[in-house]
Amino acid sequence: MNKISLEKIHEELNPFFEPVGVAVIGASLHPEKVGYGLVKGLKEGGVFSRPGLKGFSGGIYPVNPKVQEILGIKCFPSILQVKERIDLAIIAVPSKFVPQIIRECAQKKVKGAIVISAGFSEAGSEGKKLQEEFLKIAKEANIRIVGPNCLGILYPPNNLNASFGLTLPYTGKIAFISQSGALADSVIDWSVKEKYGFSALISYGNKSDLDVPHFLAWAALDRNTQSICVYTEGLNDGRLFLEIAREVTLRKPVVAIKAGKSTVGTRAVSSHTGSLAGAYAVYQGAFKQCGIIPANSLRDMFDISKGLALMPPLKGNRIAIVTNGGGAGVLCADALEEEGLVLPAPAKEMIERIDGSGLMHPAWSRNNPFDIVGDATAERYKIVLEEAMRSNLYDGVIVIQTLQTMTDTVKDAEIVVECFRKYNKPVITSFMRGQFAEEGIKVLENNGIPNYDDVQEAARVMGALGKYGRYLKEREGK
Secondary structure, eight states: OHHHHHHHHHHHHHHTSSOSSEETTTTOOOTSSHHHHHHHHHHHHHHSSTTOOOOOOEEEEETTTTEEEEEEEOBBSGGGGOOOOEEEEEESSSSHHHHHHHHHHHHHTTEEEEEOOOOOOOOHHHHHHHHHHHHHHHHHTEEEOOOOOEEEEEEEEGGEEEOOBBOOOOEEEEEESOOHHHHHHHHHHHHHHHHEEEEEEEEETTTOOHHHHHHHHHHHHHHOOSSSEEESSOOSOOOHHHHHHHHHHHSOOOEEESSOOOOHHHHHHHHHHHHOOEEEEEEHHHHHHHHHHSSHHHHHHHHHHHHHHHSSOSSSSBEEEEEEHHHHHHHHHHHHHHTOOOOOOOOOOHHEEEEEEEHHOEEEEESSSEEEOTTTTTHHHHHHHHHHHHOOOOSSSEEEEOOOOTOOOHHHHHHHHHHHHHHHOOOOEEOOSTTTTTTHHHHHHHHTOOOOOOOOHHHHHHHHHHHHHHHHHHHHHH
């Protein structure tokens, strides 16, 4: 796979993310229907609201021959009655009508179609025939297909909710590619509560046409995406996946979960989307070969993706821990060792400079982890963090804050931000979340510093930065 190929795929898929006009075929007046949710999602950003939510500013064209108007928008009897340009069609009609709808989309010169409808290859031989029929029509007309049996696509940077997802997530730097629509909907709900942002959220369902590798290629060149995470149950073309993924991971980090690890899970995958699950070990080997970082859970995947989106990869495996809690530092050290990272002891000159400041508690550890004791002030954090960040002994730093009565979480956070901007060395924080630490955590997150409640998860993310850094170094050496 070469650069031109990635660019070609990106160009083919862009109508799904930056369309001029969008048609909803199967639009409905009834709030309990998917066709109503699709129109409202486009017009208002979602059926459920959140602060700052906006709708799509391009053309919205509901299609239903029995309805005149939906949510104040004129409704058309057919997509062929719309005079304006339509790049994207969202289809939510019974499966037996989909081939004819695709035929009309071809006449209208639509570039992409999201087939929400179910009842195709996952539903038996008759459904498979219908899928083959509409795919043949689409291929002849150069229409790319997302789905069927999917949630759709959400692209927050463009206020585009081309799905029946409950609301647009906040805008962020992470693209989430999910085979499961229901899982994607739950992730949206969680992300709004946590204010976890996405650059794109893609539910591709039965992957009758477009599959994970195509969306990886698109995200690799998307200006709003810094890291990519994937939930997949199986792939149609393993060779294509490997070729594209190897190119994508040179540009942006990818984190993935492969469902169907167990025998029971493999059977469930087959009944869910009709996928051939494949041996889990084969997928793990493929991920390693192309530099994809495997995740253990959804939360793990999103935590790692956030760190990879915000921090540069590690150049080596040497980490410093700066903490005001000894126990938390020990837990973090154990977790870092499990990730294959090491904690070099500080040089004698470094200890002398820190002691020479006159601000340290006599009992501070003088070792790595740098335990600066529970009553640590922001000034102590600054002295030690400056030393660790500028030292050639350390490739990255984890800063831990446990809340004490004298802790100033905002000042501590400001020092972390200042040191990262000054040295641009990977820094991850674990300001343990609670009612009184929130203001400091906001300072970190508003300034692009990834924070984790659990020191072990902070170590896991640092480990991922190390794995990605080693992968890039190995590829550069070949």
